[in-house]
Amino acid sequence: MPFIPHTEQDVEEMLATIGVASIDDLFDEIPPALRCGKLEAIPPGLPEMEVSRLMQSRAKADGQPLCFIGAGAYDHHIPAAVWELTTRGEFYTAYTPYQAEASQGTLQLLYEFQSMMTALTGMDVSNASLYDGASALAEAVLMAVRANRKSKSKRVLMPRSLHPAYRKVVKSIVRNQQIESVEIGYDPESGLLDRQELETHAGEDFAALVIPQPNFFGVLEPIDELTNWAHENGMLAIAVVNPLAMSVLKPAGAWGETGADICCGEGQPLGAPLASGGPYFGFLCCTDALVRQMPGRIIGKTVDLDGKTGYALTLQAREQHIRRSKATSNICTNQGLMVTAATIHMSLVGGVGLQRVAAACHANTTRLIEALSSLPGVAPRFTGAVFHESVLTLPIETKRALRALAAHNVLGGFDLCEDYPELGDVVLVCATELRSDEEIETYRSKLQRVIESQVQTPCQLKPDW
Amino acid sequence: MSTTPTDRRYAKSHEWIKDEGDGSYTVGITDHAQELLGDLVFVDLPEVGASLDAGGDCAVVESVKAASDVYSPLSGEVIAINDALDGAPETINEDAFGNGWMFKIKPSDPAELNNLMDAAAYDQLVAEED
């Protein structure tokens, strides 16, 4: 019996103690008509070596293509020590630190995490994580609506240049509370949030303006002006940032005259592998003034009976287990283990290290843009400065290009046609610090062949991509 | 435990309200209420100018392990709040009937006061709860 230690003798003794004849008797309070039969549709159990064989083949089936997709998940180097330490049983198999004295490891680590996130974002306080970047933004929107006492509208301004999946997630999470996202377009030249359109909302009642940095196109927004504009119009400024980019970009807490009010984002670049999109973690930081509106766990430093430093969950009266229907959020379990990895990751890489990683991503992406733009018909779509992603125009149908590249084991980027049909055939590309010059050249030469074959073949024999 | 002052009225939800004689009424929570909650760590007060309904929640008192809504005993407008509680919520633990007052209200219908209990009735309520 996998993972069940009972011997036959144990079972007999235990049943005798309880005073029943069989294990089945323990279910005698359940109406017999409700009992289910054998679960035939579930396959029989497999020993570890069989499961191992199965999983090896499944993992292999997905190849390990050369990846130039970013779009919210980035392929970074993770120091070996990060997951060696994170998967220690003491971190891996503990739970939420309800018994503080027996959880000082997790609690102190979370306090260190909060410290590092505030250093990175320039904000006053950080929580101990939310599920992912998109749901963190949804929580930030809810928080802004609660916190902005000047605003009565339950509306927020949401740029279309923000990640489309984030916009969808915000909608699914906030719509039942009648909160509305009003979308602001982007400038078709620069790829920046459209200032003229934004201006049309000046003086209107909105709880917050969402400001992505960089935006989904990789383009860097004029965050100072946008933050000031939000504040001048009685809105809170919600920053949605890439935490790696924060190491080289102006931190959200320093945006404009008084800084962003809430800063959230996807923590994946800090030590989480791509792993098909999760688990990652969402982070959420804010100013001191908003701390009681914050969702999720928060750890505070305190002292024990002897005056010795210790760490404990604090401000719990915001949370569902105490506040129930009036809690700031329903979140309970968060992404603790990913935060463990992120904390160790930030300690190992350090501030200067993160800057070097960020700069290498920027440099590689710049090289990638140059290399691909050398091909006929390929060029950056937008003029705005980028961090480590860029939208490129293609001379052929994006879908076909990406399929052909994938057949050569190159993932050539993210196709924007579904979310931004007005952009035509474009692709969002990214080269992290892991992409070597050779790999960039591989991409360039494969794309060249794909373009040539597509442009030259007058379609008598259409290859079935 | 201090004795229940007889110069004011009480709500079932453990608020007290005192007529200041100048058209304003002061509101706080009772000593019994603060004892049930334990050490308070935060008090969220209404804004001056806010209009309250009798029985509507208008403030929150938080201890480490609990948070409790405070309900306005009367309808009316908030004309003052006890700013000193911000940063010193323990004042309510120390002096719930005095320095731990929470806000002052200008009632729109002082007759609502008749719906509230006097000290003796409140003491009986507390005795029954135990």
Next chain:
Amino acid sequence: MIYEHSRAGRRATAQAPLEMAELSGIPAELQRQTPPALPQVSEMQAVRHYTRLSQKNFAIDTHFYPLGSCTMKYNPRACNTLASLPGFLSRHPLAPETHSQGFLACLYELQEILKTVTGMHEVSLSPAAGAQGEFAGVAMIRAYHDARGDTARSEILVPDAAHGTNPASAVMCGFKTREIPTGEDGDIDVEALRAALGPQTAGIMLTNPSTVGVFERRIKEIAGLVHEAGGLLYYDGANLNAILGKVRPGDMGFDVIHMNLHKTFSTPHGGGGPGAGPVGVSKRLEPFLPVPRVGFDGTDYHWLTEKECPDTIGRLSAFAGNAGVLIRAYIYARILGREGMHRVAEYSTLNANYLLKRLMEAGFTAAYPKRRASHEFILTLKKQAKELGVNTMDFAKRLLDYGVHAPTTYFPLLVPECLLVEPTETEAKEDLDRFVEIMKTIQNEAETQPEVVRQAPHTMPVRRLDDVRAARELDLAWKEPSQAG
């Protein structure tokens, strides 16, 4: 603190590019002036620091952890090792389906296994944790009523003993909540339920076995009443471990459920997550399931998104939820297989009833002594608190000294001075016996030297912490000594 090992100019040099590349394309006014104040430590310092921190934790791998309602059972190492194969770790979430068949096959089969084991019509794996599953479930209830033009249903019923996430999730979906009392035998008060039902009822959220650790015997009747009133039944899967392979929520009449894979399917709790909270639904709610889901056309696996599911309540995370957790749960399910699923409920229930019986024999008071325990049970230490001045918190802290993580304390709220104990199926008889001996020892201490218990713990890295100070004098982040106020 890691920052205490920090020295200006010290670096774990192997962990970043050797040189700083140019940030030539980025306008100066958008750049940061100084590097973020992260710790500056060597690799060994970091490794030693975090290894030592880990040693300050109780965990399943190191201690008996009978935390009620959390199902702290053994997390098989194979699940982690195999989910960490390079092919899984390096797969980009937006990789094309041609490069995703292995991964999608695992997810699809997991959907099928969860459908079978819960008796639901269809499953979506995307919610990231139990609370997000609850949100999704209640949002589907709302979408169902809305789609029928039945928009007056504004209320979700929850038992007074419900987990706090239930009312919080209902409110996030724009509902009001109304509490239904629990009867003295631990079952829900059906008469009170009857009185509460009406045209305003959107649904009811129930856990079965309930949060008081007993099986809701009149569940069929409850389902009938709620359905008659036009409401739907939501099953909170927090206690699914108690009935896995024995009773299925679908057969009990539930319309929508969530499962906590970090409980029932043994994925790691990770110091507070990540979890996974897949949702299952009956046929009429299928159109509303959150996306993405995984489909199979007999040859290939593919994503089901807004395009194929236009009535979906939408997406809850940027990609497909906590994929790595799902893979771990899949591996666990394959190792267990169908026989193993049945055994989960059997042995977790055996362990709980045995432990309860032995503790009762030792003089402890069960909250529901006439009821069969499910996979967990509640003790009340009311007597100890009153007669000895030693309360549940004191017992809990003293347990730590004896190397046992405390059970859940003071939940559910309606049982005074309670301990919610869940031993799980992976604990051996001798470990349960040891727990009984420890509880007897603490009881003896409470009688003869109560101060020892009241002052516990004595052997942990810290003694009891000043929670009040933590909340009054907020210190939520380390600051450079010069900045510290």
